[in-house]
Amino acid sequence: MFIFKQSAIAALTTAVLMTVSFSASADQLADIKQKGTLICGTLGTAEPFSFPNPSTREIQGYDVDFCKAIAKSLNVKLELKMISVAARIPELQQSRVDIVIANLGWTPERAEQIAYSDGYYASLQKVAARRSSGYKSLNDLTGKRVSATKGSTSELGVRKSLPTASTTTFQDPPAAFLAMQQGKVEGFAVSELMLVKFKQQTEDSSPIDILEPALMNEYWGVGMRKEEPGLIKHVNGVLENMEKTGEAKQVFDKWLGPNTAYKLQRGFKIEPIKG
Template sequence: MRRFFFSGATALCLTLFGHAASADQLADIKAKGTLVCGTLGTAEPFSFPNPQTREIQGYDVDFCKAIADSLGVKLELRLVAVPARITELQQGRVDILAANLGWTSERAQQIAYSDSYFASLQKVAVRRNSGIKTLDELGGKRVSAIKGSTSEMGVRKAIPTASPVTFQDAPAAFLALQLSKVDGLALSELVLVKYKQQAENTTPIDIVEKPLMLEAWGIGMRKDEAALIEQVNGALRKLDQSNAATAIFDKWLGASSPYGMRREFQIAPIKG
């Protein structure tokens, strides 16, 4: 059996060559002519199958397309599971992530985040006949939330005198509101909008306008890829300045969508 030995200089050259070959992901993406964007594919209205064509579409997908266009390359979508998102990115199976990726300090230690391109608002719903209109009016009252969720944390911070009543899932927390066991329900605004539609003919609810808190979502990228991070942030800022970002929001979440939401945020750096 032959054995191969490398001198220290040769090994150093190979190491440096390997590092250089993978040091500029932006150049690699342009060279291959394709941007691989990891997305969930199961999260309406962010990335989900078109009922007719089965093609993946949505808010996240449109941002992926816009970033690919800014690079002058084709877009390839790759579906990822929530628990595997960061692993898929770190192992190079996707170039970027647009996959409902809320910023956390733990994740930020593993990957780089772009500026925030979506803000997931945590809000409170109340029964319409309660007369409650503001968060302050929930002081001293019971508010349901999912145990350990950002919504629960938001209640404790924004309404310190309220009493959070926690449940294992959103349906149970919603039922508590319908049965008048609690005075408010804290959840993501998107979920509350759906519950409001469902409850209109039974126990109507309203959503308090002021949010409890805001969870910033960013495009996920590998660390130490300064050129790609700068490119993505530049593309996002141009979308905001041209109102294209607002158009994407309105298309999937705005007044003419089933959600009827208003865009109350701008693309901006995420502050941890």
């Protein structure tokens, strides 16, 4: 009887290990196609990348259009999941989302945890200050207080470029900006694009200045789990095709180009991110 029990336990253990091994090697690309839905994690609070349409409240923007393009390429429905900046990598690692397209700047530390697609956007990270404060350059904030979004590359950029500054973090850019406007901090770090928007909104009431030089140039990629080579290859193929056909430039011009409030020219192409 004892021998039988040992054999049964051994067989059960083998079955469990085989199940775990099968699950670990499962193809996420095939799983997405089978379930018929792509879950794309995005911020939902970062205009013009992912933000509510004022009329419909539907989430729209530059990042959302890339989510849509990838879902369309797989012939599946798109499900947008709103996540915070700090939760982007944990949500991905815990399989609560399939991909992350959420202002996810490349850093060596993040690249050790997750896989990045080719860069689909390049963003300058800068710091702003209230005009009334009299700060003229980035170095004027040495030893001062600077706000940033928690877990963002802007936060990392402040710590690297202004090591003596005191960094105060918030859950989203509007909260970090408000802290500067209320005098709780002297500077506010975020992408140049968002600073242009904040500057336009406050020019008549409480003007700000965008300080030079920039903290860093940040390349954004689609975040994926490292153990999914099929999905990584597919996503990069979609991005490459969007670049070749001009669709990527059309998305840029739609949200950021000369006929928008930002009036930016696209000075980059989709290509592998060089660490």
